[in-house]
Amino acid sequence: xxxxxxxxxxxxxxxxxxxxxxxxxxxxxxxxxxxxxxxxxxxxxxxxxxxxxxxxxxxxxxxxxxxxxxxxxxxxxxxxxxxxxxxxxxxxxxxxxxxxxxxxxxxxxxxxxxxxxxxxxxxxxxxxxxxxxxxxxxxxxxxxxxxxxxxxxxxxxxxxxxxxxxxxxxxxxxxxxxxxxxxxxxxxxxxxxxxxxxxxxxxxxxxxxxxxxxxxxxxxxxxxxxxxxxxxxxxxxxxxxxxxxxxxxxxxxxxxxxxxxxxxxxxxxxxxxxxxxxxxxxxxxxxxxxxxxxxxxxxxxxxxxxxxxxxxxxxxxxxxxxxxxxxxxxxxxxxxxxxxxxxxxxxxxxxxxxxxxxxxxxxxxxxxxxxxxxxxxxxxxxxxxxxxxxxxxxxxxxxxxxxxxxxxxxxxxxxxxxxxxxxxxxxxxxxxxxxxxxxxxxxxxxxxxxxxxxxxxxxxxxxxxxxxxxxxxxxxxxxxxxxxxxxxxxxxxxxxxxxxxxxxxxxxxxxxxxxxxxxxxxxxxxxxxxxxxxxxxxxxxxxxxxxxxxxxxxxxxxxxxxxxxxxxxxxxxxxxxxxxxxxxxxxxxxxxxxxxxxxxxxxxxxxxxxxxxxxxxxxxxxxxxxxxxxxxxxxxxxxxxxxxxxxxxxxxxxxxxxxxxxxxxxxxxxxxxxxxxxxxxxxxxxxxxxxxxxxxxxxxxxxxxxxxxxxxxxxxxxxxxxxxxxxxxxxxxxxxxxxxxxxxxxxxxxxxxxxxxxxxxxxxxxxxxxxxxxxx
Amino acid sequence: xxxxxxxxxxxxxxxxxxxxxxxxxxxxxxxxxxxxxxxxxxxxxxxxxxxxxxxxxxxxxxxxxxxxxxxxxxxxxxxxxxxxxxxxxxxxxxxxxxxxxxxxxxxxxxxxxxxxxxxxxxxxxxxxxxxxxxxxxxxxxxxxxxxxxxxxxxxxxxxxxx
Numbered sequence: 001x002x003x004x005x006x007x008x009x010x011x012x013x014x015x016x017x018x019x020x021x022x023x024x025x026x027x028x029x030x031x032x033x034x035x036x037x038x039x040x041x042x043x044x045x046x047x048x049x050x051x052x053x054x055x056x057x058x059x060x061x062x063x064x065x066x067x068x069x070x071x072x073x074x075x076x077x078x079x080x081x082x083x084x085x086x087x088x089x090x091x092x093x094x095x096x097x098x099x100x101x102x103x104x105x106x107x108x109x110x111x112x113x114x115x116x117x118x119x120x121x122x123x124x125x126x127x128x129x130x131x132x133x134x135x136x137x138x139x140x141x142x143x144x145x146x147x148x149x150x151x152x153x154x155x156x157x158x159x160x161x162x163x164x165x166x167x168x169x170x171x172x173x174x175x176x177x178x179x180x181x182x183x184x185x186x187x188x189x190x191x192x193x194x195x196x197x198x199x200x201x202x203x204x205x206x207x208x209x210x211x212x213x214x215x216x217x218x219x220x221x222x223x224x225x226x227x228x229x230x231x232x233x234x235x236x237x238x239x240x241x242x243x244x245x246x247x248x249x250x251x252x253x254x255x256x257x258x259x260x261x262x263x264x265x266x267x268x269x270x271x272x273x274x275x276x277x278x279x280x281x282x283x284x285x286x287x288x289x290x291x292x293x294x295x296x297x298x299x300x301x302x303x304x305x306x307x308x309x310x311x312x313x314x315x316x317x318x319x320x321x322x323x324x325x326x327x328x329x330x331x332x333x334x335x336x337x338x339x340x341x342x343x344x345x346x347x348x349x350x351x352x353x354x355x356x357x358x359x360x361x362x363x364x365x366x367x368x369x370x371x372x373x374x375x376x377x378x379x380x381x382x383x384x385x386x387x388x389x390x391x392x393x394x395x396x397x398x399x400x401x402x403x404x405x406x407x408x409x410x411x412x413x414x415x416x417x418x419x420x421x422x423x424x425x426x427x428x429x430x431x432x433x434x435x436x437x438x439x440x441x442x443x444x445x446x447x448x449x450x451x452x453x454x455x456x457x458x459x460x461x462x463x464x465x466x467x468x469x470x471x472x473x474x475x476x477x478x479x480x481x482x483x484x485x486x487x488x489x490x491x492x493x494x495x496x497x498x499x500x501x502x503x504x505x506x507x508x509x510x511x512x513x514x515x516x517x518x519x520x521x522x523x524x525x526x527x528x529x530x531x532x533x534x535x536x537x538x539x540x541x542x543x544x545x546x547x548x549x550x551x552x553x554x555x556x557x558x559x560x561x562x563x564x565x566x567x568x569x570x571x572x573x574x575x576x577x578x579x580x581x582x583x584x585x586x587x588x589x590x591x592x593x594x595x596x597x598x599x600x601x602x603x604x605x606x607x608x609x610x611x612x613x614x615x616x617x618x619x620x621x622x623x624x625x626x627x628x629x630x631x632x633x634x635x636x637x638x639x640x641x642x643x644x645x646x647x648x649x650x651x652x653x654x655x656x657x658x659x660x661x662x663x664x665x666x667x668x669x670x671x672x673x674x675x676x677x678x679x680x681x682x683x684x685x686x687x688x689x690x691x692x693x694x695x696x697x698x699x700x701x702x703x704x705x706x707x708x709x710x711x712x713x714x715x716x717x718x719x720x721x722x723x724x725x726x727x728x729x730x731x732x733x734x735x736x737x738x739x740x741x742x743x744x745x746x747x748x749x750x751x752x753x754x755x756x757x758x759x760x761x762x763x764x765x766x767x768x769x770x771x772x773x774x775x776x
Numbered sequence: 777x778x779x780x781x782x783x784x785x786x787x788x789x790x791x792x793x794x795x796x797x798x799x800x801x802x803x804x805x806x807x808x809x810x811x812x813x814x815x816x817x818x819x820x821x822x823x824x825x826x827x828x829x830x831x832x833x834x835x836x837x838x839x840x841x842x843x844x845x846x847x848x849x850x851x852x853x854x855x856x857x858x859x860x861x862x863x864x865x866x867x868x869x870x871x872x873x874x875x876x877x878x879x880x881x882x883x884x885x886x887x888x889x890x891x892x893x894x895x896x897x898x899x900x901x902x903x904x905x906x907x908x909x910x911x912x913x914x915x916x917x918x919x920x921x922x923x924x925x926x927x928x929x930x931x932x933x934x935x936x937x938x
Binding site for chain 2: 015017018020021022023024025026027028029030031033034187188189190191192238239240241242243273274275491492493494662663665666669670671672673674696697698702703704705706708711
């Protein structure tokens with residue numbers, strides 16, 4: 001930790017307590033359901049009772065009193081009935097005569113003075129659908145793909161090609177081929193989805209609630225609500241967790257609430273209860289991934305061929321980009337001259353899958369990290385020794401042709417993880433299916449090594465040009481405060497705190513002078529969505545630069561006003577000039593506000609000029625920077641009950657400059673725990689009737705305080721020097737690698753490779769009692 | 777449904793409540809009494825976000841009908857925790873240890889921690905885990921929460937320990 005001095009306090013790098021912690025520990029923080037919205041109507045979505053069919057009719061029960069109810073259907077959509085995400089195929093709400101594509105697809109929205117009355121009204125709408133045979137699962141889609149690849153209904157396909165895999169396989173001594181599966185995962189933010197739409201007198205709307213990306217709806221609902229971006233204003237309330245689940249989904253929710261709101265002229269709130277939230281919101285995409293790899297006796301990987309197919313659900317929404325991030329992580333962490341990766345997004349008649357921390361990368365890393373262990377086993381090599389040989393490091397060329405810079409701590413992560421976990425020694429103690437002397441449980445240790453691309457894929461940041469301001473515009477209690485104006489949302493990850501630290505350092509002011517109001521599209525420029533492990537790296541840089549811009553303006557004013565034109569510097573809360581008595585910041589700021597009005601520092605993000613990306617060929621620099629990690633998991637398995645316990649996890653992480661070590665460690669521990677659930681607990685599917693089969697917390701099981709292992713989390717810092725203060729992406733990385741590390745540990749414990757997560761006692765039992773080789 | 781009329785002690789103050797017997801305690805607290813610190817997440821007693829202390833025992837208020845609570849029942853919610861010394865120690869330790877992220881589970885976590893430490897001011901690591909096992913958190917991975925409870929316990933003055 002940097003030492004504090006009176007000259008220049010450095011807040012970046014310190015574990016400063018959260019700026020929003022006080023209200024949260026006292027219970028005074030107001031989430032959307034804690035706000036008393038006077039006169040609001042409560043909206044309930046009426047949904048399709050079947051997974052596929054033709055919507056024939058909506059019949060309101062004539063015995064029900066409809067006079068206090070607002071009933072909105074597709075006829076009430078003001079414009080074209082489409083939610084514009086990454087294509088224009090998804091209607092906001094199904095129309096009579098159109099095809100229903102998933103169970104629960106909205107067909108109407110009702111609104112009433114109480115939630116109970118609205119729910120009753122929703123039940124009184126008979127939804128008539130002529131059923132068609134659905135395709136419900138990824139398993140069914142993959143069966144079609146294996147029989148006749150071109151018959152797979154893929155909503156988006158993309159290949160990555162480097163070298164020539166045929167040449168690579170010809171040069172190989174061994175071919176190792178296997179398939180890996182992973183199921184859905186629910187974000188399970190503790191606060192359910194909820195928001196309110198207020199229709200305004202000028203025909204515009206204001207939406208507020210638990211919304212991760214306020215600028216998304218501003219640009220996605222224009223056609224259907226027939227409103228230009230400036231007439232859709234969106235702001236966040238305190239968010240009780242999101243993890244991607246409140247990224248694109250609230251756009252739909254705003255659209256649903258807007259229909260009865262615009263029809264009635266009254267504000268409409270839609271707040272889900274847990275059951276509805278699990279059944280009818282997005283999940284992590286299930287995946288099927290097949291690796292075929294060629295390898296020489298000396299371990300050289302000569303070819304990686306990979307099919308990576310996600311279950312997108314019924315509509316594309318944002319699944320193309322999830323698949324892109326997936327295929328970009330399928331082989332990025334290892335040296336190989338010949339790579340072909342084919343990505344697809346299968347259409348099924350299930351709820352559209354969506355964003356969830358990791359965004360395709362956990363699925364890819366689940367496959368490759370299981371597979372690298374399988375290759376090592378074929379070669380008779382220890383998994384860590386083999387990764388030491390083939391892992392990517394600075395100067396290596398990725399599958400898209402990107403040369404990794406020196407700012408990649410890949411080797412450091414791997415080596416420190418092996419050392420801290422004492423991996424080589426522990427590997428000698430693993431059970432391999434037979435209890436060793438002194439063991440009462442099967443013991444295993446497993447390793448995973450991986451990267452996570454920071455920020456938007458390819459030249460996304462170059463095109464987007466994130467904007468932000470840092471303003472000196474007001475007094476609070478008579479004291480001047482500086483406001484951070486960016487669209488990044490606080491969801492618990494700590495952005496309000498770390499941006500306060502970054503702005504404080506850039507201004508040379510204590511954090512007490514800095515405020516970070518909740519994101520509101522009416523007040524902040526578009527610095528982009530709070531996604532893609534981009535916030536610290538990209539928007540953090542915008543805040544740093546904008547604060548420096550503001551500092552220069554304050555200094556220029558002070559120079560003229562207080563120092564007769566001598567150059568002034570804002571340093572440690574004072575304006576100082578050579579040979580003059582320092583003037584306190586507060587005095588200067590008040591004079592500035594009184595005499596010339598608010599000052600605003602601005603910055604617009606740009607990528608280095610030499611970053612190149614070709615979206616058509618998928619070649620070039622796929623991410624501006626990479627974070628790295630190595631995870632070691634130790635497991636114990638009861639040989640009789642097959643109960644699996646993860647005892648200890650070592651996670652070494654390179655996320656560049658660590659802005660707040662306490663918060664960063666919390667992000668890692670929380671992400672690892674979600675990955676633990678993904679690996680061994682969280683099971684949910686759509687097999688029976690298109691409805692998720694675990695609809696509540698009694699059936700969808702997430703880790704409790706009794707389930708978490710001992711975590712050893714350490715950071716190694718390889719900062720992204722182009723964008724001070726130099727952070728790289730942190731949020732998603734901890735979700736990426738623990739599942740394969742655990743699967744590799746289970747293999748070491750049992751001698752059987754499990755190729756599907758979650759790994760449950762049932763699946764371990766089946767593997768132990770299978771004739772050989774593990775599960776399919 | 778029959779309506780009940782009760783006088784409870786809520787956060788140390790007498791409160792008269794009139795509600796249908798089957799109305800959930802959580803709704804009475806949040807809607808009738810304006811104590812919005814207790815949260816609803818699962819609505820079926822699984823997640824602990826609505827935890828309050830009823831006659832010294834932590835309970836999930838989302839599945840507790842008020843008809844079951846007699847006159848004189850003593851209810852402590854997150855809003856009353858900070859009036860207790862141990863409660864303040866817990867809140868300070870949560871902030872200090874970085875145990876808070878989105879915050880939605882935190883009122884329930886603080887209340888469960890209080891229930892634990894009020895009875896057992898020197899809990900073992902296992903006892904802390906068990907004491908919080910009814911409270912789900914999706915953000916933190918629990919590690920810093922467990923550390924915060926341990927830190928708070930270490931600061932309880934010896935005289936307060938039973």
